[in-house]
Amino acid sequence: MGRDIIFIQPTCGKYDLFILDMPLGLLYAARLLIAEGYNVHIVDQRVEKGETFTKIKKLLENEPLWVGLTVMTGEPIHHALVIARFVRKHSNVPIVLGGIHPTILPEQTLRCEWVDYVIRGKGEYSALALSRYLENSLLIENVPGLTWMDREQHVRNNPEDDESDWGEMPIVPYHLIDVSKYSRVGFNKKIFSIMTSRNCPYRCTFCYNSSLKKKKRWMPDGLEYIKRHIDYIIEKFKPEYLSFIDDVFFVDKRRAWKILSYLEGRAPNMKIGFRGARVSELIQLEDKFFDLMERLNTRHINIGVESGSPNILKAIRKGITVEQVIQLNRRFANRSSFIPLYNFFSGIPQETEEDLQKTTDLIMQLVEENPHCQISGYHQYTPYPGNELFKKAVRHGFHEPNSLEEWSVLHFEDNAQNCPWIDKKRRRLLDTLYSMIYFVDNKYETYIAKHNLFFKALVPLVQLYKPIARLRLRRHITAFPVEILAKDLIYRLLSGSTNM
Numbered sequence: 076m077g078r079d080i081i082f083i084q085p086t087c088g089k090y091d092l093f094i095l096d097m098p099l100g101l102l103y104a105a106r107l108l109i110a111e112g113y114n115v116h117i118v119d120q121r122v123e124k125g126e127t128f129t130k131i132k133k134l135l136e137n138e139p140l141w142v143g144l145t146v147m148t149g150e151p152i153h154h155a156l157v158i159a160r161f162v163r164k165h166s167n168v169p170i171v172l173g174g175i176h177p178t179i180l181p182e183q184t185l186r187c188e189w190v191d192y193v194i195r196g197k198g199e200y201s202a203l204a205l206s207r208y209l210e211n212s213l214l215i216e217n218v219p220g221l222t223w224m225d226r227e228q229h230v231r232n233n234p235e236d237d238e239s240d241w242g243e244m245p246i247v248p249y250h251l252i253d254v255s256k257y258s259r260v261g262f263n264k265k266i267f268s269i270m271t272s273r274n275c276p277y278r279c280t281f282c283y284n285s286s287l288k289k290k291k292r293w294m295p296d297g298l299e300y301i302k303r304h305i306d307y308i309i310e311k312f313k314p315e316y317l318s319f320i321d322d323v324f325f326v327d328k329r330r331a332w333k334i335l336s337y338l339e340g341r342a343p344n345m346k347i348g349f350r351g352a353r354v355s356e357l358i359q360l361e362d363k364f365f366d367l368m369e370r371l372n373t374r375h376i377n378i379g380v381e382s383g384s385p386n387i388l389k390a391i392r393k394g395i396t397v398e399q400v401i402q403l404n405r406r407f408a409n410r411s412s413f414i415p416l417y418n419f420f421s422g423i424p425q426e427t428e429e430d431l432q433k434t435t436d437l438i439m440q441l442v443e444e445n446p447h448c449q450i451s452g453y454h455q456y457t458p459y460p461g462n463e464l465f466k467k468a469v470r471h472g473f474h475e476p477n478s479l480e481e482w483s484v485l486h487f488e489d490n491a492q493n494c495p496w497i498d499k500k501r502r503r504l505l506d507t508l509y510s511m512i513y514f515v516d517n518k519y520e521t522y523i524a525k526h527n528l529f530f531k532a533l534v535p536l537v538q539l540y541k542p543i544a545r546l547r548l549r550r551h552i553t554a555f556p557v558e559i560l561a562k563d564l565i566y567r568l569l570s571g572s573t574n575m
Contacts, residue, residue, distance in 0.1 A: 077113040079139040084119040085154035091121045092569040093260045096268045100145050102247050104198035109248045122256040135166045140209050145174040152483035159189035173198050179286045179461050181222035182230045187479040193222035196235040246307050261522025267314035271296050275322040280391045286461035302337055309342050316346045324349050325356040335367055348375035354395040358403050380417045383437030384430035408445035415448045421505055422456035424471040424496050435548050442516050453512045455505055457490040471496045503553050510558035514544035
């Protein structure tokens with residue numbers, strides 16, 4: 076067997092309280108390494124919790140070839156740096172950072188004293204080539220997507236390997252993790268996540284995909300590979316819920332039809348859901364497509380609406396209209412098994428209170444016209460480095476972090492405090508709107524109440540308060556923001572800690 080390699084998934088923050096999906100990025104990056112004979116160990120801080128550092132220390136005793144951490148912008152960086160410092164304290168093993176944030180800002184990431192290399196983009200070939208380099212069987216210049224420092228302390232960026240046909244890769248090595256540890260609040264079913272494509276062909280100005288220096292083409296897996304992948308998951312793990320977490324699943328509706336048609340009859344009792352779905356794509360699906368999705372027990376369809384203001388939708392290049400959102404929601408209303416989850420965000424520089432009012436009006440219209448729909452969030456805008464909206468935020472006074480450490484202090488749930496164009500009054504409004512979303516639909520009853528008996532006992536109180544929350548949301552009433560207190564209490568109880 077080859078040398079050990081350690082992959083680490085840091086804690087992401089409050090998001091982990093609700094969704095703990097499998098670390099597919101690390102599992103995918105391990106595919107070729109496993110096939111080559113390396114011993115890959117995955118440590119997931121989200122599920123290991125207090126055992127994380129004990130497990131890492133034990134693994135370091137075997138003198139691994141390298142340690143890799145996947146990093147997203149914001150709070151996950153903080154946890155990754157704590158882990159990196161721990162690794163360096165106990166070993167001189169090379170520390171490698173990958174993921175979306177290092178891909179966007181590789182040079183700045185490499186300047187961190189705890190980082191030896193950065194892998195940009197998809198990691199399968201890069202991880203294998205880096206391992207060969209560290210074992211002296213490959214020149215460092217031939218490691219695709221690697222950012223490194225030469226002897227003269229000049230940063231070097233090797234070209235990324237974007238064109239490889241990774242559809243014929245080995246099946247994802249799910250055995251590297253305990254799949255039973257991954258769950259979502261309120262789900263009593265065994266959930267299994269799957270990707271059938273990567274990248275996004277759209278260029279929304281706020282998204283990390285538009286932050287990439289080179290536009291990534293949408294890369295679907297080959298259909299035969301997808302069939303083998305699905306068969307393997309169903310036969311080996313017998314999931315009760317299969318979650319497609321592609322950035323955009325329905326971009327090619329003929330391909331989507333073939334995948335879903337293949338699923339029909341293979342696991343009759345299994346439910347499915349989709350994380351990446353666009354209004355502009357869903358609106359084009361014929362009724363027969365929705366009929367097929369119903370036969371497959373489709374439940375959750377996560378949809379990014381972002382705003383109810385036509386001006387904001389145009390500014391962020393979302394490529395959808397408010398009318399399309401309303402029309403799609405009405406179609407979903409006739410299919411009670413579907414739970415569309417609509418995501419919104421607020422706080423970009425040019426947004427006015429009128430824009431916010433149009434968004435909350437749309438939210439209430441969606442909920443009233445479709446009692447099955449849910450609002451997954453009304454988040455606060457967080458500038459992702461490098462994209463068009465980020466540059467506009469900087470022009471409006473946003474302090475551009477100059478180091479990995481500075482990026483680590485951003486928190487997605489309350490980032491309005493870092494946006495100087497948002498005054499104290501508007502910040503209070505955004506904080507209240509963010510919290511009200513918990514109480515305007517049936518999210519609490521569907522998910523949170525199932526977490527424990529205490530939350531279940533509060534259901535009657537939540538239902539009594541719901542009309543008040545809807546009124547406050549519709550009229551932007553921020554006095555006595557009890558929703559914020561309730562939201563914070565939910566966070567504390569879900570985490571089992573009084574120090575959030």
